[in-house]
Amino acid sequence: MPNDTLYLLSFFSTSQSRSIFSRSFHPSCDTCASVEKLLFCANFCKMARILITGSTDGFGLEAARQLIERKHTVYLHARSQERAEDVKAKCPGAAGVLIADLTSVAETRKLAEEANAIGVFDAIILNAGLLYGPFRKTPELGVPAMPFVNVVSPYILACLFKHPKRLIFIGSVLHHEGNPDLKDIFWLERGEKEFQDFPAYCDSKLHVMLLANAVARRFKDTSVISVHPGYVATKLGGSGGTDKLEDGVETYVMLAEGDYDQSLTGVYYEPKKKLGQPRAETTNEDMQEVVVKACEELTGLQLGA
Template identity: 40%
Template sequence: MARIFITGSSDGLGKMAAGLLVEQGHKVVLHARSDARAKEASKAVSGAESVVIGDLSSIAQTKDVASQVNALGDFDAIIHNAGVGYREPKRITDDGLPHVFAINTLAPFILTAMIKKPKRLVYLSSGMHHGAGTDLSDLTWSKRSWNGSAAYAESKFHDVLLAFAVARLFPNIYSNALEPGWVPTKMGGAGAPDDLDQAHRTQVWLATSTDPAALVSGKYFFHQRRRDPNPAANDVRKQAQLLEACEKLAGVKLG
């Protein structure tokens, strides 16, 4: 059985994935942004091993989450599930960053850079990344008028860039991205049309399955099937540009 850490696992798809993994007999460490949410997560996924706490909109707290995870020992897989959605207003964090970018893009970069590398990394993207702007010159929206939907789509494009960059730079790791579908979670909204029961299964499959189809790297999935990503995600120069920008903002290097 595997040991898995899941970010943003106090509700939504993260909680669903954690519950399924525990049901399958795996060891799971949860993540919540506050003590109150940690108590909710522990209650909701009673078989989880433990919960680490930290607000991923904060660079300092994200680094502390990485330290907490490292203190717990080795993991077989990490699922980068935490995220905020496309309805977000422009909220600036204490670090001076749009909180959509801070949580959806920078936090998974920091955690990937700082946590001891597992055997598998899974990054949650979105179908909206297919139509995202791929120009990385204004990652923090300091030169443009805010558009929450576009900011979200771009952040999910960044997640695919990150997954593919890790796959290229660390060939001994299975690093992949996926879209769960537009499903009726708190983020997706009650009217979302896709199948909620399928939404969390691909990340569990990529994190634990011995199916040869899951033992790949640098790929993009939807409902356990390969799907073509935004073609720009394969651009090595864009991957390098994103890593360089995140390294500068976070003060940590991917290595």
């Protein structure tokens, strides 16, 4: 490939330069037509292999749709065969749908094995999560489903996945409301009588952001990010959401594509691609290790480097 062509491909690898070109594009201009082809090639050359858990609706589904439209290879995840068939119809361009109930240790491990068999992913978004719903215990460990899906299953997957270039954990602005004492993280001592879903959710989001930062310290070859998607009227957020779905999805797409400074790790993003300010405790390494140790003791899996 000629050096001038390589230079142009390099130039158009950034969103800022693509935006400049789009504002000055003239369809009848031969030069613009040639550059448009190079721009397509630049996008093509950046095609990424992406996995999004919890992608049958809401943020995960819409992010998948947009990433597929942008010519990326996207794998979805569904909890059951029925949901898998449904999302195939909603998102026919997906490369595949992996099926696993993330309240199960065995199925979560199976998800990691099947993903690893596909190959190394450029980006993995650990989007699956629970907020409201009846109290129910996970089958193998007896942990309430909410902290298991929100914290333990991401831990298992982080332990078992081949390291992607970008690993995105789903936090929440509500981590600011979480209890920082880190006692009885999985509600095993307090049990069903004391369980309240909203405080448990806030706690779980603080815990998963501590976990994400612990992973960031260990995985030197991966950009590890926490994201607050926004409070949106989705199945998880309920009908009272005040944010826009597209603002959160915009951040998902940016991170999945790697259209940011990938030397950043252990940071927190908000909707509209904004770097957020998490509570100070999320950077406390001792607190991070409390969460890691609790997950390790529960699952028997060790979080490697």
